[in-house]
Amino acid sequence: MDAFCSPHASVDPKQQPKFIRKAEYLLALIQTQTNDALGIPGINYASAKSADSDISSFDLQKGTYNESGGTRTGTYFANPGGVFAQYYARSLNDIKLIGENEVSKRDKLYVASNGDGYLNGKTLANAFAASVGVDNISLFLQCVDAGVVSRDQLSSLKEGFRMKSFTGAEKERDLLIQLLLQEDFRASDEVTYYRKNTLLLFLEYIKNQPGEDHNVDFPKYVYQQYLKAPSEDPVYAGWYAYYLDDNYQYQASILLKNILGILNADPYKDLWVDLGALVHEMTVGITDILSSHGYSGTVEQVCSLLKEKELQWQQVSGAYPAMAEALLNLFYQTTVNESYFESIRDIQARYFAMSGMDDFSRFIQLCKEQAKWPLEDFISAFLEKQIIRKHFRVAMRKYHQTGIASYKFLLEDGYIRFLDGVEATHMDSRIDTVADFLRELELYNKDGLLPLGEECLELEGRL
């Protein structure tokens, strides 16, 4: 952005995506010269071009816009604004590295931010420029301007644009660490450090898992810590609530997936099925399995049975065992976390209010309200209202808004009919991405915390 804005400050913002796309494509071409190009956007397209020995120099215009001027097909990346607009711009704006200058009502120009108390984009851009080197920067910009790059030029550019290492770029690395640990950009008057505290919590997690597989679930770790010592800290509490909610969404998706599986198999395949009868049949199938494991009676009674013993996990196959296990998991989590109900609800209201998602605190509330219900009544009502009708309601709302149908089944006049399949997958906190970033910054490695990581914890009084 800094390179684009300084010499081109008065340029029509419509030109900016063209600059961005050429620069991104050029960067991908440069990475084809290295043998460590994993994670570089557009690398497949760039590699294919690079492998074509008939090409002696690369046309950046051709790689970024197809013959009809579109970007969707035949270019390095489909999104018109490039990787920058699709993945990075919103986040960079949130952390104040870039801003948007409104040129006209419709057109905005991305600019590197300049001052205002946060680490700003210009400072970081300058450190990056120093890491890459003046000669490489000017050659890079020269190629983008000319719209063409030769194999020789790519080969000399690869020395400067090393995407995976901060060796020789310590200033830039230290600024990035500073960036991660600075105050959150404020949406309100309250000063917060949720990002910093999450990152420090992650480093503590690494520190406390010496020699273990660092891909072990971070949210689960925080959840377990919270159960040992409940904390008012919104970062602890937030990840605790996140974990519970994630689990709820996962178990609910297992229920939906299996309902769809039952609908899509004999004897219901391609038929309209009486919803009430179907729900009854599924409930019988599930409660038979639960009672064979000793879980029966009222909701209250099942929950207190779970209080007695640790939930035993087994490999299960078949729709009803999977559904029974999913429901048992939710009852178990309810039992374990019930005493924190008020604080979970408070966390949801304060920090996740915008998500608009069904959350686990509602499930706990259902269990409280329907504590005296027989288990089969609770399960029937839950499957019908919270799983089946819930999906239909959401799909219908989307259809009203957009005209795009996403129904997995049809529901009419008390009858249900399968339409399409869906798989149960984990929601994901994307903590892996955070982990990669902290590792690249040399805060830790596979053996554990590194001196820089120790230093971060020490500076923040976490040792």
Add this chain to the structure above:
DNA sequence: AGAACTCAGGTAAGGCCATG
């Protein structure tokens, strides 16, 4: 109401690795 925007999960290709 419809366009525009944002992002998370889906998908497929390709690499890795165990097995025989």
Add this chain to the structure above:
DNA sequence: CATGGCCTTACCTGAGTTCT
């Protein structure tokens, strides 16, 4: 070496939200 299942990576679709 061949086979095939599993995992990771690169890219894109389309769900859901917000703007006009």
